[in-house]
Amino acid sequence: MISSVLFIILSLVIIVTAMLSLYFRDLLASIVSYAVMSLVLTVVYFHLDAPDVAIAEAAIGAALTISIFVLTIKLTRRREE
Amino acid sequence: MSDFFLYVTVVLLIFFGLSAVLFKRNLIKIVIALNILEAGVNLFFISIAYRPEGTAPIFTLAPELEKLRMVLPTPQALILTNIVIGFATTALMLVFAVFTYRNNGTLDIRNLKGVEDHD
Amino acid sequence: MKLASFLSLVLITGFLFVSINKLHPVGSPMGNPDALKDRGTAVTDIKNVSTMDDYYLRNSQTETGSNNVVASIVFDYRGFDTLGEATVLFLVVTSISMLLSLLYKREDVDDYEFRKPNEFPGDVSRIISYGSYLLYPLIITFGVYLVIHGHLSPGGGFQGGAVMASGTALLLVSALITRHVHRTRRIFSFFESLGLTIFISMGFAGIGTTFLYNFLAQGSASLFGRAIPFGPNPGYLNSGGMLPVLSFAIGVEVFFGLSIILVSLFHVARHRKDPE
Numbered sequence: 001m002i003s004s005v006l007f008i009i010l011s012l013v014i015i016v017t018a019m020l021s022l023y024f025r026d027l028l029a030s031i032v033s034y035a036v037m038s039l040v041l042t043v044v045y046f047h048l049d050a051p052d053v054a055i056a057e058a059a060i061g062a063a064l065t066i067s068i069f070v071l072t073i074k075l076t077r078r079r080e081e
Numbered sequence: 082m083s084d085f086f087l088y089v090t091v092v093l094l095i096f097f098g099l100s101a102v103l104f105k106r107n108l109i110k111i112v113i114a115l116n117i118l119e120a121g122v123n124l125f126f127i128s129i130a131y132r133p134e135g136t137a138p139i140f141t142l143a144p145e146l147e148k149l150r151m152v153l154p155t156p157q158a159l160i161l162t163n164i165v166i167g168f169a170t171t172a173l174m175l176v177f178a179v180f181t182y183r184n185n186g187t188l189d190i191r192n193l194k195g196v197e198d199h200d
Numbered sequence: 201m202k203l204a205s206f207l208s209l210v211l212i213t214g215f216l217f218v219s220i221n222k223l224h225p226v227g228s229p230m231g232n233p234d235a236l237k238d239r240g241t242a243v244t245d246i247k248n249v250s251t252m253d254d255y256y257l258r259n260s261q262t263e264t265g266s267n268n269v270v271a272s273i274v275f276d277y278r279g280f281d282t283l284g285e286a287t288v289l290f291l292v293v294t295s296i297s298m299l300l301s302l303l304y305k306r307e308d309v310d311d312y313e314f315r316k317p318n319e320f321p322g323d324v325s326r327i328i329s330y331g332s333y334l335l336y337p338l339i340i341t342f343g344v345y346l347v348i349h350g351h352l353s354p355g356g357g358f359q360g361g362a363v364m365a366s367g368t369a370l371l372l373v374s375a376l377i378t379r380h381v382h383r384t385r386r387i388f389s390f391f392e393s394l395g396l397t398i399f400i401s402m403g404f405a406g407i408g409t410t411f412l413y414n415f416l417a418q419g420s421a422s423l424f425g426r427a428i429p430f431g432p433n434p435g436y437l438n439s440g441g442m443l444p445v446l447s448f449a450i451g452v453e454v455f456f457g458l459s460i461i462l463v464s465l466f467h468v469a470r471h472r473k474d475p476e
Contacts, residue, residue: 003133004086011090018094018117022101027109034113041120049137049152050127051354052270055346056164057123059362064168064458065116067369071465072109072175076182080107088220096213103205133227138269140261141352143432149236151269153229153253158273162285165358165454169292172461176296179468183303 006047013040025080031069038062087128094121108178108188112171119167123160130156239430265418265428266351266440274356275446279412282446283403286396286453293392293457297385300464332374339367347451351440357447361454368459372466384463388456395453402445417441 014037021033038061045054098118102111130153136143138154178188185193224230235254239245243262249255256269256277264272274282347360406413418427418441426439 008086011086014090015093015097018097018120021113021117022097022105022110027107030110030113034116037117038120041124044124045127048127048131049135050130050157051137051139052268052356052359053123053127053157053160053164055354055359056161056362059359059366060164060168061120063366064362064369064462065171067373067462068168068172068175068465069109069113071462071469072179074469075179076109076188080110085220085225087226088223089217092213092216092220095216096209099212100209103209104202128226129223130229131227132229132233135233137354138257139354140267140269140432141435146236146431149432150233151236151257153231154256154269154273155253157270158278159281161270161274161356161358162282165362166285166288168458169289169461172465173292173296176299176465179303180299 003047007044010040010044010047014044027073027078027080028070031066031073034069035062035066038065087124091121091125091128094118094124106189106191108181108190109175111190112174112178115174116167116171119163123163123167126156126160130154241430261428262430263417264414264441264443265424265426266443267428267433267435268351268353268356270354271350271356271443271447275443275450276412276414276441279403279446282450283399283412286399286450289454289457290392290396293460296461297389297464300468303468328374332370336367336370339370340364343367343451343455347447348444349437350447350451351443352435352437357450358454360447361451362458364451364455365458365462368455368462372462385460388460388463392453392456392460395449395451395456398449399446399453402442402449406442414441414443416445 017033017037017040021030021037024030024033038057042054042058042062045057094117098114098116098121101114102118105111105114132150132152135150135152138151138157143149181193182188187193231251231254232248235249235258238248239258240247244259246255246259249258256273260269260272260277261267264276266272266276343360343364345360346355346363347357350356350360403412406415409415416422416424418425418439420441424438424440424442424444426436428436428439
């Protein structure tokens with residue numbers, strides 16, 4: 001009972017942050033929202049008894065992907081359109 | 082219904098990612114949407130391998146043999162390499178976005194022209 | 201045009217919603233949940249084993265000698281897929297490095313040296329400079345720990361390599377860089393190729409039976425050949441056969457490959473003005 005309530009709350013946070021990251025016009029804000037989604041996804045992977053996948057998602061989705069995106073935004077524009 | 086909630090999350094993530102690929106105009110937004118699509122597919126694989134009374138598939142300091150039930154290990158092994166490949170693909174797409182901006186001055190996909198010929 | 205794509209999107213999502221009713225509910229996949237209980241002492245036991253995952257859960261510890269079932273699937277039972285993945289990563293790193301070298305200019309030379317925390321330029325805050333100076337060795341140690349203990353605890357080559365590459369990202373963000381940072385590319389690409397070469401050579405070393413055969417598994421008199429009985433145990437480092445060697449090779453390749461991507465992109469981005 002507790003675990004399914006936990007899964008429902010975390011899944012709602014994932015969906016909301018994914019929607020927000022596609023809604024913002026400032027690209028830096030959408031990248032930060034994507035990083036929050038990746039972090040909550042790591043917690044969901046841990047509660048689904050997959051520690052290997054959780055470590056990989058934490059290191060790659062939350063640390064490396066956003067540094068690549070920030071470097072790209074520095075080379076192009078920051079605001080959409 | 083609460084049994085299927087993880088699957089509903091997967092379908093919603095795929096829907097948002099696919100709709101942003103079809104309807105957004107900025108190239109970097111499209112790359113972010115492809116990443117969200119990939120996160121949805123990874124979550125699907127991990128959630129079909131779950132047993133509520135099970136533990137992680139590791140024998141070091143595991144509970145004793147009478148109470149030992151494990152989740153399925155094969156989808157986790159497939160998703161492990163998929164995450165690293167997803168990062169490499171994203172990096173290559175972003176390098177193409179940098180070159181597109183240098184050649185066209187904009188990242189709007191409606192206003193792109195071809196690359197000049199360098200002889 | 202937009203109407204057609206919207207209708208196809210609704211159709212695809214409708215199909216997905218219909219098909220999740222046909223799946224099993226979350227929490228009861230196929231297979232025998234009591235596959236680990238009544239097991240003999242043979243090396244391979246296939247009594248009452250009906251699916252592939254039951255076979256892996258029951259027999260991977262005694263056949264390969266490692267405690268981590270996921271790592272034994274990635275490096276031993278499905279090692280060929282890992283070779284394909286390492287090749288894809290190598291290809292992507294090569295093409296990114298080749299494309300971004302078109303944007304370098306000869307006169308963009310970094311003139312910083314490796315700094316102590318009290319010599320940083322004025323625009324880097326104290327918290328970032330001191331914190332990164334203290335945090336970087338811990339990150340590298342944690343990554344090396346994950347790579348070496350891949351067959352005992354959650355970890356392995358991919359996770360350890362990714363954690364060490366995030367240490368490189370910390371180095372670039374906090375201005376702890378060395379002189380001529382673009383020249384590190386040559387050393388990094390040598391070590392990345394070395395990692396992939398070690399993986400392929402270990403695959404060919406057991407070619408008497410098959411490619412990527414675990415010839416150092418338990419029973420053989422080698423460094424990683426300790427015999428592991430079935431069941432929970434505290435974990436012994438000299439077990440696992442070929443798994444620690446392959447894990448080390450993949451960790452080296454992933455770390456240096458991802459670092460090449462970060463350093464190349466950073467060097468191009470360094471000499472541009474900030475966007476509006």
